Structures are given as structure tokens and as C-alpha cells.
Amino acid sequence: MAIDLVAPPWTEQDFARAVEALDPHDAVDRAELVSFLDERHAVHRQRGAAAVGRMRGWTLLALAKAPLRGDEVMFVLEELQSGRTAYELACAARALRGVASPTPAMAGLVLRAASNLRATDDHVDLTRYGGLADDGTDAPTAMDALMDTLAWLCTTVPGTAGVLASALRSDDPPLSPGQRDRVERCLAHGLPEPQDHPLACCTSDADWSGLRRSCSEASISTDAITFEDQDGNPVGYANFFRGGPTVVVFFYTRCNNAGKCSLSVSKLARIQRLLADKGLAQVIQTAAITYDPDYDLAPRLRGYAESRGMCMDARNRVMRTTAGADELHAHFQLGVNFIDSIVNRHRIEAFVVDARGRISASFVRLQWNEEDVVAEAVAVVDRAAQADSHESVTHEPDGNTSTPTRRSRLQAWLAPPIYLGMALLPKCPICGATYLSLSGILALPHLDGIYWMMPALMVLTIVNLAGLGWLARATRDWRGLALGWLGATVTLGCGIALEQPAGLYGGIAISLIGCLAARPRRGRPCTVR
Amino acid sequence: MAPSSSKTPRGRGPTADAATLAAHAAVLADAGKPVKQRLAALAALGWAITDEPQRLAAVLKLLTDPSEPIQLRLAALAVLQSATFHPERFERIRADYLKALRKVSSDDDLELRQRALGMLAREHDPATQEKLIEGLREPAKALVTPEKALQLLGYDLHSDAYPIARAIAEAPPNEMARREALRLLAADGASAQLFENILMDKGESCEIRQLSASALHNLAPERLQACARQITMDSSEPSDIRSVGVTALTHFGDDDTMRQDEVLNAYLKQLGDGSEGEDPGLQTAARQYVAKRLA
Numbered sequence: 001m002a003i004d005l006v007a008p009p010w011t012e013q014d015f016a017r018a019v020e021a022l023d024p025h026d027a028v029d030r031a032e033l034v035s036f037l038d039e040r041h042a043v044h045r046q047r048g049a050a051a052v053g054r055m056r057g058w059t060l061l062a063l064a065k066a067p068l069r070g071d072e073v074m075f076v077l078e079e080l081q082s083g084r085t086a087y088e089l090a091c092a093a094r095a096l097r098g099v100a101s102p103t104p105a106m107a108g109l110v111l112r113a114a115s116n117l118r119a120t121d122d123h124v125d126l127t128r129y130g131g132l133a134d135d136g137t138d139a140p141t142a143m144d145a146l147m148d149t150l151a152w153l154c155t156t157v158p159g160t161a162g163v164l165a166s167a168l169r170s171d172d173p174p175l176s177p178g179q180r181d182r183v184e185r186c187l188a189h190g191l192p193e194p195q196d197h198p199l200a201c202c203t204s205d206a207d208w209s210g211l212r213r214s215c216s217e218a219s220i221s222t223d224a225i226t227f228e229d230q231d232g233n234p235v236g237y238a239n240f241f242r243g244g245p246t247v248v249v250f251f252y253t254r255c256n257n258a259g260k261c262s263l264s265v266s267k268l269a270r271i272q273r274l275l276a277d278k279g280l281a282q283v284i285q286t287a288a289i290t291y292d293p294d295y296d297l298a299p300r301l302r303g304y305a306e307s308r309g310m311c312m313d314a315r316n317r318v319m320r321t322t323a324g325a326d327e328l329h330a331h332f333q334l335g336v337n338f339i340d341s342i343v344n345r346h347r348i349e350a351f352v353v354d355a356r357g358r359i360s361a362s363f364v365r366l367q368w369n370e371e372d373v374v375a376e377a378v379a380v381v382d383r384a385a386q387a388d389s390h391e392s393v394t395h396e397p398d399g400n401t402s403t404p405t406r407r408s409r410l411q412a413w414l415a416p417p418i419y420l421g422m423a424l425l426p427k428c429p430i431c432g433a434t435y436l437s438l439s440g441i442l443a444l445p446h447l448d449g450i451y452w453m454m455p456a457l458m459v460l461t462i463v464n465l466a467g468l469g470w471l472a473r474a475t476r477d478w479r480g481l482a483l484g485w486l487g488a489t490v491t492l493g494c495g496i497a498l499e500q501p502a503g504l505y506g507g508i509a510i511s512l513i514g515c516l517a518a519r520p521r522r523g524r525p526c527t528v529r
Numbered sequence: 530m531a532p533s534s535s536k537t538p539r540g541r542g543p544t545a546d547a548a549t550l551a552a553h554a555a556v557l558a559d560a561g562k563p564v565k566q567r568l569a570a571l572a573a574l575g576w577a578i579t580d581e582p583q584r585l586a587a588v589l590k591l592l593t594d595p596s597e598p599i600q601l602r603l604a605a606l607a608v609l610q611s612a613t614f615h616p617e618r619f620e621r622i623r624a625d626y627l628k629a630l631r632k633v634s635s636d637d638d639l640e641l642r643q644r645a646l647g648m649l650a651r652e653h654d655p656a657t658q659e660k661l662i663e664g665l666r667e668p669a670k671a672l673v674t675p676e677k678a679l680q681l682l683g684y685d686l687h688s689d690a691y692p693i694a695r696a697i698a699e700a701p702p703n704e705m706a707r708r709e710a711l712r713l714l715a716a717d718g719a720s721a722q723l724f725e726n727i728l729m730d731k732g733e734s735c736e737i738r739q740l741s742a743s744a745l746h747n748l749a750p751e752r753l754q755a756c757a758r759q760i761t762m763d764s765s766e767p768s769d770i771r772s773v774g775v776t777a778l779t780h781f782g783d784d785d786t787m788r789q790d791e792v793l794n795a796y797l798k799q800l801g802d803g804s805e806g807e808d809p810g811l812q813t814a815a816r817q818y819v820a821k822r823l824a
């Protein structure tokens with residue numbers, strides 16, 4: 001039975017009944033159950049955070065009635081690693097026992113869940129939806145559920161004891177004395193550590209890194225996305241992300257789960273330090289983008305990031321969207337949902353974006369390792385460098401490779417005239433006027449009776465000098481005026497008065513150079529203030 | 530049991546041996562003893578109530594038993610609450626403590642009920658949030674007054690209380706409930722326009738307008754600046770709210786905008802110099818503006 005999302009309102013109890021009616025052994029029903037665990041699903045929209053937690057917990061329990069495989073396991077592990085509420089952790093612990101191929105490393109995540117539960121334990125009743133036991137029944141606690149699962153791992157999965165013993169020795173994750181006692185009791189009743197089952201082979205969690213690699217051309221346009229950074233500066237998506245490969249994390253300042261947003265931004269700060277140590281701080285950028293742009297204004301962003309050790313400059317920014325939020329969500333496929341303006345649920349998300357603004361790698365759901373993210377970013381840099389060198393090494397028709405090739409040699413020959421032509425191309429009214437003046441000046445000697453036009457030439461020269469003087473004053477650059485003055489002197493004196501053709505053309509050339517030299521300074525638009 | 534564990538929460542008094550603690554526990558459990566004696570026994574037990582499961586169970590039973598004297602039940606709640614300051618001890622009793630609190634959160638005694646709801650709300654207890662919201666929607670089911678319910682819901686911004694808070698802000702059962710609803714909405718990014726409207730409404734009380742100014746500063750500082758300027762320059766506004774406007778411009782105004790606003794600066798300089806008949810508080814605020822912005 002599917003929930004009629006087209007015709008809300010439906011209650012949580014409706015949802016619970018719908019989930020119960022789905023058969024986890026049926027592929028279609030199972031796909032629908034899994035879809036409920038996607039934060040973007042419409043069932044989560046406009047629900048409180050507690051309601052979303054109850055719905056997810058109930059869905060996990062339903063899914064675990066059939067063996068959990070592949071990506072389904074990620075939802076359980078994510079909850080154990082980052083969950084904070086008793087009901088959700090208890091549901092995840094129960095669901096873990098439905099995993100088709102449990103590994104010893106999963107015991108580490110159960111310990112993490114126990115550590116998370118230290119300040120939030122409660123009685124839970126997993127037989128009913130949202131089951132917090134407040135009706136006087138003697139229900140177990142969430143910690144009981146975790147320890148039951150741990151005991152199950154100890155007795156069914158070889159190698160679990162080694163993982164637990166190692167965690168207890170290192171006190172990572174930190175457990176209370178009471179919790180340690182309970183874990184040791186599990187250990188006492190567990191399977192002996194197999195001699196031919198070294199720990200390393202069982203604890204590989206590479207498959208759990210949440211890493212996904214992709215580099216397809218984005219189908220979502222990012223042109224409309226604009227940000228404001230921690231200093232209130234406007235930043236366009238293309239302007240920032242096309243400045244180089246970027247490590248991006250998403251967060252919001254009001255997140256009350258210390259294992260998600262706060263930790264992500266702290267880890268991004270560590271990534272900055274790692275990049276600096278590798279000399280890549282000027283090559284790879286970092287960005288933290290808030291899910292909550294209405295509330296996370298620039299001063300809040302700066303304070304939040306600073307207090308977590310982030311360095312901020314033009315290549316490392318903390319940003320909120322000012323336009324194109326929908327496009328941003330679609331581009332990154334962000335796992336987040338809202339009730340009104342508040343985030344009600346989000347997953348952990350970090351991305352490596354290449355210099356074309358495309359997502360190259362993503363780390364979602366499970367905690368990412370800073371070194372892994374840096375390695376992915378470095379790989380993007382390396383791939384870009386290889387692509388550049390590949391472009392300069394093209395293949396000859398006969399299949400041989402040579403550097404430089406005929407094509408690149410041709411480019412080398414053609415480049416200077418093309419660049420010179422582009423440089424001399426008139427690009428504004430003043431440039432155009434300069435070229436017209438040049439044409440006119442060059443044509444003057446060929447006019448009949450030119451020497452009878454002395455008064456007109458004098459007037460034009462004075463106008464030219466006045467213009468150059470005005471430009472010189474505006475730009476504080478007097479070289480153009482000086483050359484113009486010299487050119488006028490040579491043209492009128494040597495060229496016309498002394499009737500020396502060389503003086504005429506030389507004076508014209510000097511005047512032309514003066515006009516070009518009088519252009520506004522570099523870095524400013526080709527206009528006069 | 531370590532002797533030091535029997536100290537009272539404040540760490541005062543002599544350490545007690547197991548026999549003494551057992552005697553105190555027996556007095557506490559004896560309904561036939563005078564209330565004062567039982568209260569003294571409870572105080573003497575202090576954090577030692579968490580040392581043994583039976584002793585904890587007895588105190589929790591005392592808390593949840595409606596037939597016990599209310600002074601004793603409130604004292605039991607206070608001792609249990611003090612144990613929350615000792616995380617290691619509290620961790621062991623937390624689940625049972627929450628269960629007991631949920632039970633007394635619908636107790637007949639208002640004080641006990643309200644305190645239990647407050648503790649649960651601070652724990653972001655979803656069941657409590659649901660009860661409080663339900664009480665706001667259906668006053669017949671309300672466990673506490675609407676203003677108290679809104680205050681308690683404000684402990685968790687992720688509770689889905691904003692829709693009901695907005696409804697109460699628009700049609701409040703009383704003025705205090707409206708004030709609490711607005712306080713709750715001060716963290717809601719979608720309510721900036723609501724606060725701007727209230728701030729600019731001369732028919733609203735100064736207290737509510739000040740609250741709105743504070744909320745607007747939280748949600749949309751640039752809009753507060755525009756409103757504050759308008760209020761400051763409007764001599765028909767009450768002096769109190771104009772002082773709020775000047776103070777907002779003094780401390781939160783954008784430097785460049787303020788520097789270039791010659792009309793405002795001249796007006797406040799004149800106001801600070803001592804115009805006849807102006808409120809002294811407003812003049813002081815104007816002088817502070819001049820000292821900070823125009824010095």
C-alpha cells in the first residue's frame with residue numbers, strides 16, 4: 001500500500017501502517033521502503049525532526065525483516081555512527097542483525113552508537129511505531145538493544161572480539177565505566193578470536209567510506225546560483241568553483257548533532273591544514289555551504305567557521321546561497337529536507353568539485369576521512385594536469401606521437417599576429433576615434449593645397465593636444481601629452497614649415513604613439529572617468 | 530559503595546556508612562513517618578539514591594505516587610534532578626528517570642507537572658513536545674498555560690512548533706501567549722516580515738515592538754536598519770521606541786551607509802545637542818550615536 005502523497009494530509013500513523021503493509025521480500029515494495037530513507041523524499045517534508053526520526057526508525061525495522069544488502073546497509077551504519085536519539089539507535093541496532101553479511105568492523109559502529117547514547121538513553125518499545133515506553137511497561141533501553149546486537153555480533157561473527165578489545169584498549173570511542181562493563185561481558189561470551197582470521201582482513205571499511213566517484217557533464221545549470229560569503233561578498237558559482245578543484249562540505253549553524261555539521265566544518269579546517277602541508281593551498285580551494293541560508297547570515301557563518309579553525313580568504317569561503325538554491329540542491333543532489341525554514345534531517349555530505357564546477361567525488365552518509373578527501377582532490381588536480389599535457393600531445397596521422405606537432409607549430413606561428421591584431425583592434429569609441437585620426441593624418445599630405453590649410457592644421461593640433469591634456473590629467477599619466485606635443489612640433493616644424501617628408505611622417509608617428517600612450521591605465525575599463 | 534558517594538549534592542555533611550543510609554532509606558519509604566522526617570531522610574540520602582537500584586526505585590515510586598505528599602514528591606524530583614549534574618551516576622538512571630517524568634507530566638499537581646514537563650522539554654523529549662503542541666491546538670487537553678507551553682517548545686528549534694506559534698501570534702488567547710509565540714518565532718527565518726510589520730506598527734506596545742526589533746536583528750539585520758532609521762526620524766513615534774531605533778543604528782548599522790547618511794547624522798547631532806522637549810533617554814541615545822559614528 002503506497003502512501004497517497006498527492007493528497008495530504010496523512011498522519012504518522014498512516015505512514016506507519018503503510019510501511020507495515022509493504023513486503024520487504026518483494027523487490028518493488030522493498031525499493032519503496034528504501035526510498036523512504038532518502039532525506040529528499042516527500043514524506044519527510046514539513047515534518048518535525050523527531051517525526052522524521054521515528055519514520056526512519058520504523059522503516060529500518062521493516063527493511064530488516066529481510067536480509068539487508070548493499071547500499072541498504074549504509075542507512076543502518078549511518079544511524080549507528082551519527083544517530084543521537086534512543087529510538088533511532090535502537091532501531092538501527094535491531095536492523096543491523098538483519099544484515100546479510102555482517103563484519104567485525106560493524107561492532108566498532110555499535111560502540112560508537114553506545115558512546116553517542118550516553119546522554120540520550122531511554123526506554124524503547126520497538127514493537128510499536130515511535131515506541132518510547134511511557135506507559136509503565138518494563139521495556140528495555142536503547143543501550144540494551146545495542147548490547148544485544150553486540151552480543152549477537154560476538155557470537156556469530158568471527159573477529160568481533162578483536163575489534164572490541166582494540167576499541168576498549170584505545171578508549172575510542174569513549175565509553176562510560178558501566179558501558180565498558182557491559183562490552184566486556186559481551187566479550188566474555190563471544191567466539192574466540194580465530195588464529196587464521198587476522199584483524200586487518202575483517203576491519204576494512206573501505207566500502208563504507210560513502211565515496212562515490214563521478215565526473216559526468218552536469219545536466220543542471222549552475223549559472224543561476226549565487227552565494228554570499230562570510231564577509232558579505234557576492235560570489236557566483238562559476239566564478240568561485242572554476243578557480244580550481246574545490247573541497248565542499250554542507251552544514252548549517254543550528255545543527256544540534258555534534259557528529260554532523262560541527263564535525264564536518266572542523267574536518268574541513270583540518271583539510272585546509274593538510275593542503276597547506278602539501279603545498280596545495282593555492283591549488284585546491286575549500287568551501288562550506290549552509291543548508292539554511294535564511295538564518296545563516298554572513299557574520300554567523302564567519303563566527304561558526306572561525307570557532308572551528310577554518311581559515312577564510314578568496315579561495316576558502318563559507319557561503320550561503322542568495323539565488324538558485326533549488327539548482328544548488330539539484331546539482332549536488334543534497335540529502336536534506338525541511339520543516340518551514342528549519343532543516344529537519346540531513347545526511348553528512350562532502351564533495352570534490354573539479355575546476356569546471358563538476359562533481360568529481362562525493363562522500364555521503366558515513367563520516368569521511370580527511371586524508372581520503374584530500375587524496376581525491378589531489379587526484380582531480382593530477383587528472384587535470386594529465387589532460388592538459390594530453391591536449392598538447394596530439395597524434396600525427398600516421399599514428400606517431402611528436403611534441404610539438406605540426407598543429408602546435410602552426411599555432412605558435414599564428415599566435416603573435418593574432419594577438420597583435422586583437423590588441424590593435426579598436427575596442428571602444430576612443431580607440432576608434434584614434435584610428436580615424438590616424439587615417440586622416442596619413443591622408444593629409446596627399447591633399448591638394450595642404451600648405452594653404454595651415455590654420456586648420458593648427459586648430460586640429462591644438463584640439464588634439466587639449467584632448468591629450470585632459471586625458472593626462474584624468475589618468476595622472478603625462479607621457480601621452482608629452483609625446484603629442486613632440487609630435488605636433490615635429491609635424492608642423494620639420495614636416496610642414498621646413499617641408500621635410502621624413503619630419504612629417506615622423507611627427508605623425510610620434511603623435512600616434514602619444515595617442516596610444518594616453519589611454520587609461522591597465523586594469524581599468526577603456527573609458528575615461 | 531564508596532563512603533564519599535553518600536555526600537549530599539553540595540558535598541556538605543559527614544560521610545555516611547551503609548547502615549546509616551539504609552536507615553534513611555527506610556524512613557523515606559515509611560509512609561507512616563511525618564513528612565518532615567521523610568524530607569530530612571531524603572536530603573540526607575542525596576546522591577546516594579542512585580547507588581542501589583532498590584533505593585532509586587523507591588525514590589522514583591515516591592515521585593510518581595499521587596498518594597504521597599506533594600512536598601515529598603517535589604523534593605524527590607529535586608534530588609533526582611541534582612543527580613543529572615553527575616553524568617556518570619545519571620547515565621545509569623536516565624531512562625528510568627525520564628520514564629518517571631513522563632508519568633508525572635500529566636499529574637494533577639500543576640507545579641509538579643510543570644517542572645516535569647520543563648525537564649523533559651529540555652531533553653528535547655518528542656512525546657512531551659507532542660503533548661505541548663496538542664495542548665496548544667486543543668486547549669481542553671492543555672497540561673500547562675499556552676505561554677508556558679510555547680516557552681518549553683522553544684528549547685528545541687527542531688520541534689514542529691512554528692506553525693502553531695504563528696497561529697497564536699495572529700490570534701493569541703492572551704498577550705503573554707503572543708509574546709512567547711513571538712519569542713519562539715524569533716529563530717524562524719520565514720518570520721522576518723512578520724517582525725518588520727509589528728515593529729513598524731504604531732498600534733503595538735513598546736515591549737512587543739522592542740521584541741520585534743530584537744528578532745529582526747537576529748533574522749534580517751539590514752531590514753532592521755531601514756526600519757530603525759524610519760522610526761528614529763519619525764517624531765510621532767514614542768520616545769522609547771525611537772531610542773531603540775537610535776541604539777540599533779549606533780551598534781548594528783552598516784558603517785558606510787551610516788557615514789553617508791547626512792540627513793540622519795545631522796538630525797541625530799541636533800537631537801543629541803539638546804532639542805527642547807525631547808526625552809532625555811532619546812537624547813542620550815543620540816549622543817551615543819554621535820560619539821560612536823561621527824567622532
